Amino acid sequence: MLLKLGVLASGRGTNLQAIIDAIEAETLPAAIAVVISNHPGVPALGRAARHGAPTAIIERSAHPSHSAQHQAITDELVRCGVELVVLAGFDRVVGPEILRAFPYRIINIHPSLLPAFGGGLHAQADALGYGVKVAGCTVHFVTEDVDCGPIIAQACVPVLEDDTADTLAARILEQEHHILPMSIRLFAQGRLKVEGRRVRVLPPP
Numbered sequence: 001m002l003l004k005l006g007v008l009a010s011g012r013g014t015n016l017q018a019i020i021d022a023i024e025a026e027t028l029p030a031a032i033a034v035v036i037s038n039h040p041g042v043p044a045l046g047r048a049a050r051h052g053a054p055t056a057i058i059e060r061s062a063h064p065s066h067s068a069q070h071q072a073i074t075d076e077l078v079r080c081g082v083e084l085v086v087l088a089g090f091d092r093v094v095g096p097e098i099l100r101a102f103p104y105r106i107i108n109i110h111p112s113l114l115p116a117f118g119g120g121l122h123a124q125a126d127a128l129g130y131g132v133k134v135a136g137c138t139v140h141f142v143t144e145d146v147d148c149g150p151i152i153a154q155a156c157v158p159v160l161e162d163d164t165a166d167t168l169a170a171r172i173l174e175q176e177h178h179i180l181p182m183s184i185r186l187f188a189q190g191r192l193k194v195e196g197r198r199v200r201v202l203p204p205p
Contacts, residue, residue, distance in 0.1 A: 013044025070095030118147030
């Protein structure tokens with residue numbers, strides 16, 4: 001059985017593309033049930049359409065409140081039979097409506113080594129400005145505390161002397177494209193066990 005994914009994306013969709021590529025290479029036992037964006041016309045929607053993935057646009061402006069918008073997102077995910085929600089460059093904090101419907105079935109990719117530089121949209125620049133020597137990215141389960149859910153996987157990237165925020169972000173993104181499909185694969189295989197703050201990766205059956 002293929003794991004049914006609901007992907008939430010707000011922009012370029014490069015992490016969505018990494019998921020699609022892994023599925024098409026048959027290294028990820030999953031299928032994309034729906035790609036939802038909160039912005040019309042973004043490249044992520046085009047990527048989904050080119051690969052035959054269903055899409056939906058659920059904008060804030062079409063709903064009376066954030067809560068109503070997130071309930072609409074939840075309803076669409078449920079309607080499509082989604083088993084795991086993947087935040088792949090989604091630029092809004094997930095509301096309690098989605099969290100209640102998918103407890104420990106929502107994962108996010110964040111461009112820092114959490115818990116460092118969480119809670120913002122410019123983690124790469126923040127890390128560079130702070131003067132760290134190692135940066136990276138994190139896949140974690142999503143909880144009510146932003147960027148504080150149990151960590152599934154991380155990848156490190158050295159900070160080079162001539163790095164800019166853009167060059168560092170580009171190298172971090174390469175690692176995001178690796179650890180996000182890997183984390184989804186582990187979930188699909190039933191190999192992730194949450195114990196408090198720790199996520200244990202179980203051996204293959």
